[in-house]
Amino acid sequence: MSMSATAADDTPPQPSWVREDGTVDMSKMPESMPVMGPDGEPLKDASGKQVMVKTEEDKPVEPQALPETAPNSLSENGKTWVETDENGVTTEVQEIEPSIPAGD
Known part of the structure; x- marks a missing residue:
């Protein structure tokens, strides 16, 4: 049986739109992002094209009167x-x- 472990040094870099405190700067957020599959790899559609999802800032919900x-x-x-x-x-x-x- 072979096992692999991820070293702490293998942590991916913080995206440019994520602040140091972990909050998101929506002005720097890309318009769309890739969807990752269950194996952690980018998900592709039937034609082999990368599946993307649009990113949007949540809009406040109007309270019901x-x-x-x-x-x-x-x-x-x-x-x-x-x-x-x-x-x-x-x-x-x-x-x-x-x-x-x-x-x-």
Whole structure:
């Protein structure tokens, strides 16, 4: 049985778009990067061309608007309200009456 080990000196160099603290500088990030296969080698498509993936900066997700109900107040029907916790997280709560399905 033969085994190989990777020496600490074999660590690849830090890419130019990665800062020393490990964060990414998106202005230096390439537009696309190669996809690596499970064997660690560049993945190729059926025609032998290198498979690439586009890189994009994550765009912030717009929060969904909650109903216009004052925080920590009960709605008119008394079944739906909005609560805001100490961290400012707002959650809509709905109280639903239990029901029993009709028998056959």
